[in-house]
Amino acid sequence: MSKASDFLNSKIVKSDVGEETVLTWKETLSYALGRGAQGMNTSMTSSKYINFFLTDVLFKKLSNPMGVASKIRFFCGIFDAINDPMMGVLVDKTRTKDGQMRPYIKWAPLFVSLVMVLFFVGSANASPVFNIIYTTFLFVMLDVTYTAFDIPMGALAFSITPSGIERTKLFGVSSITRSVVGALPQVFVAGAALLPYFKDHTPQAYLTSAIISAVFIVVLTRLTYHNTRERAQHQSDTPSVKECFALLFKNRPLLMLFFANIFFLICKIPEQISFYFVADLLFNRKYNVFIDVIKFPGFLLAGILVPKIVEKLGKRADSRRFFQICCVSAIVLHLLFALTTYGGLVNKPAGQSASIFTAILVILFTGLTTIPLEFKNLMQKEMEAETVDYIEWKTGRRVEGIMLSIMSFTGKIENTFASSIGIAILGVVGYVSHTEGSLIQNHSTNLALFAMTTIVPAIGYLLMLIPIHFYNITGEGHRKMMSEIAERRTSIAAETAAEMQSAGETK
Numbered sequence: 001m002s003k004a005s006d007f008l009n010s011k012i013v014k015s016d017v018g019e020e021t022v023l024t025w026k027e028t029l030s031y032a033l034g035r036g037a038q039g040m041n042t043s044m045t046s047s048k049y050i051n052f053f054l055t056d057v058l059f060k061k062l063s064n065p066m067g068v069a070s071k072i073r074f075f076c077g078i079f080d081a082i083n084d085p086m087m088g089v090l091v092d093k094t095r096t097k098d099g100q101m102r103p104y105i106k107w108a109p110l111f112v113s114l115v116m117v118l119f120f121v122g123s124a125n126a127s128p129v130f131n132i133i134y135t136t137f138l139f140v141m142l143d144v145t146y147t148a149f150d151i152p153m154g155a156l157a158f159s160i161t162p163s164g165i166e167r168t169k170l171f172g173v174s175s176i177t178r179s180v181v182g183a184l185p186q187v188f189v190a191g192a193a194l195l196p197y198f199k200d201h202t203p204q205a206y207l208t209s210a211i212i213s214a215v216f217i218v219v220l221t222r223l224t225y226h227n228t229r230e231r232a233q234h235q236s237d238t239p240s241v242k243e244c245f246a247l248l249f250k251n252r253p254l255l256m257l258f259f260a261n262i263f264f265l266i267c268k269i270p271e272q273i274s275f276y277f278v279a280d281l282l283f284n285r286k287y288n289v290f291i292d293v294i295k296f297p298g299f300l301l302a303g304i305l306v307p308k309i310v311e312k313l314g315k316r317a318d319s320r321r322f323f324q325i326c327c328v329s330a331i332v333l334h335l336l337f338a339l340t341t342y343g344g345l346v347n348k349p350a351g352q353s354a355s356i357f358t359a360i361l362v363i364l365f366t367g368l369t370t371i372p373l374e375f376k377n378l379m380q381k382e383m384e385a386e387t388v389d390y391i392e393w394k395t396g397r398r399v400e401g402i403m404l405s406i407m408s409f410t411g412k413i414e415n416t417f418a419s420s421i422g423i424a425i426l427g428v429v430g431y432v433s434h435t436e437g438s439l440i441q442n443h444s445t446n447l448a449l450f451a452m453t454t455i456v457p458a459i460g461y462l463l464m465l466i467p468i469h470f471y472n473i474t475g476e477g478h479r480k481m482m483s484e485i486a487e488r489r490t491s492i493a494a495e496t497a498a499e500m501q502s503a504g505e506t507k
Contacts, residue, residue: 012169023166027228031160031170032177034153034224037109039182040213041149044116044206045142051419052275056433057203058122058131066427070420072136077416080143081409085245087151088405093238099230100401101152101159108149109221113214115141120207143412151408153224155400158385159232162486164478168310171381172303175374179299181216185209186292233489234398244402247391252472254387254403257380259467261410266460267330267373268418270453276426281345281449282362283438284353290363298370302378310382318475319383323468326376327461330369334461337365338454346450351440369457386473393481396488422452 008026044050051069059065094100119138122131157174161167189209239247248254270277278288310317344358354362384407392398429444441449473481 012173013163013166021161021163021166022231023161023163023170027160028170028173029177030223030227031156032174033181033220034105035174035178036181037217037220037224038150038153039178040185040216041112041116041146043182043185044210044213045119045146051272051423053120053203053206054135055423057206058135059128060433061128064427065433066423066431068132070423070427072132072139073423074416074420076136076139076143077412077420079140080147081412081416083143083147084151084405084409084412085248085402086405087147088155088401088403088408089241089244091152091155091401091405092244092399093241095234095238099159100234101156101230102225102228104148104152105156105221106225108145108152109217112142112145112149113217115145116217117207117210117214120203120210147408149221151401151405154384154404154408156224156228156230157381158388158400158404159230160228161231162482164382164385164482165307165311167385168378168382169307171378172307174303175299175378176303179296179303181220183292183296184216185213187289232398232400239397239399243397244399247395247397247399248402248406250394251387251391251403252470253383253390254406256467256471257383257387258406258410260464260471261407261414263460263463263467264410265414265417265421266463267457268414269422269456272415272419273422273426273449273452276431277449277453279438280431280441281446282354282359283351284359285438287359287363291366294363294367295370297367298374301371302374306375306378313475315476315479319379319386319478320468320471320474322379323376323383323471324465326372326379327465327468329372330376330461331458333365333369333372334454334458337361337369338450338458341365341454342450346443346446353438383471383473386478389478389481389485390473393485425452 008029009024011021012023012025012028013021051073054069054072055065059068062068091100091104094103096103098106115138119135119142122134122138126134157167157170160170189205195205274291275288278291279285309322341358341361344354344361348354348358353359384404388398388400388403391403425448426445429448430442431445432439432441
């Protein structure tokens with residue numbers, strides 16, 4: 001017990017890295033578990049499984065389930081994205097004894113968990129009109145409650161430590177934890193076909209997984225609330241809404257990340273149509289388990305190696321260059337994916353499962369393409385934190401909420417458009433919905449599933465390289481920026497202390 005306590009109370013960065021370090025393993029893991037709770041929620045409500053639940057369970061009685069699901073996801077997603085900046089401003093204007101972010105982390109998970117469970121109570125036996133209204137209402141409620149949870153969680157990482165090296169390690173640990181904890185509901189649903197009862201009761205598998213996830217979400221986020229601290233200094237006066245948005249548009253590097261994320265939505269289409277790809281192109285749903293599991297090494301390698309690489313590079317570390325290398329690597333891997341699997345997927349006999357060799361290639365490249373993706377995602381978290389530092393350096397104002405919300409905004413846009421585009425394309429090419437097993441689809445559908453999984457993401461990564469070229473924070477530039485911010489904070493603190501002393505003497 002003593003060893004465990006000593007470990008939890010020890011710092012995550014023990015070596016001298018030339019900057020103040022404050023994070024312990026207890027605080028780091030507590031934050032990471034909160035991220036894991038978020039992962040469980042998004043696994044249930046923003047992944048490929050929700051699309052399949054809509055089109056093949058709730059809306060299966062409709063003549064055009066793909067079209068209806070696509071429209072609901074699109075319009076609710078737009079609302080969700082718009083909701084993010086409003087929440088960001090609210091966080092920046094919050095001042096409580098618990099800080100700016102932690103009060104939301106305390107209460108929001110309770111509501112998001114409840115709404116998530118209610119969503120999967122929906123039944124295919126209800127009238128189609130009722131299911132459409134019910135689904136739309138709960139999507140809106142999910143959007144509101146999750147945003148109240150997500151924005152403060154993300155902003156807390158920017159406030160928890162001023163050290164870029166610690167932040168990168170925090171993001172690494174959080175990435176691993178989120179991938180492990182967040183994968184639990186996905187693995188359960190994907191493995192339902194292997195379980196006796198759930199094999200023919202898909203809706204019940206979703207509901208059971210949602211209930212389990214809800215319990216975990218509440219428990220894990222309590223640890224985050226109790227064991228973390230906000231350390232960034234904020235002015236006592238709260239910024240106005242107008243000022244928050246004005247600061248947003250002064251942040252050039254953040255805007256470049258924003259545009260890169262807009263293009264990234266193209267890369268997320270495969271994730272949204274993966275269930276259809278496995279069921280009707282590979283023609284064997286049991287491969288879903290392997291497709292999900294093979295992604296884990298990418299999360300794990302990113303969480304372990306990215307912080308080590310950054311620490312090893314030291315002064316030579318440059319987040320922009322790292323990001324660019326990840327994009328180029330992803331382009332190469334996706335093109336190889338397409339070249340090696342085209343014949344075995346598109347030209348195979350109708351109604352037959354893909355060969356074992358082709359299935360192995362699909363699983364292999366799914367895992368390989370996840371590696372640069374997760375390396376990029378993890379480095380982008382530090383780049384987002386850099387943009388918060390940038391605007392403080394440029395204006396003297398630190399506003400984590402609104403800065404993070406613009407990235408969360410694009411994340412919601414990504415999921416919304418990727419999901420809507422994927423489902424809409426399948427609807428256009430004539431995809432035929434079905435509840436269980438696999439179904440022979442027409443050639444256009446098979447070709448669309450193949451292209452959206454292999455070639456389309458390569459195009460997305462290529463487009464992302466354009467705005468990232470104009471991201472104007474370099475490794476050395478960020479270090480100088482942080483040094484100037486520290487000097488400014490020290491000067492302000494000294495002036496404040498002098499004013500207080502003078503006021504006391506006057507009295």
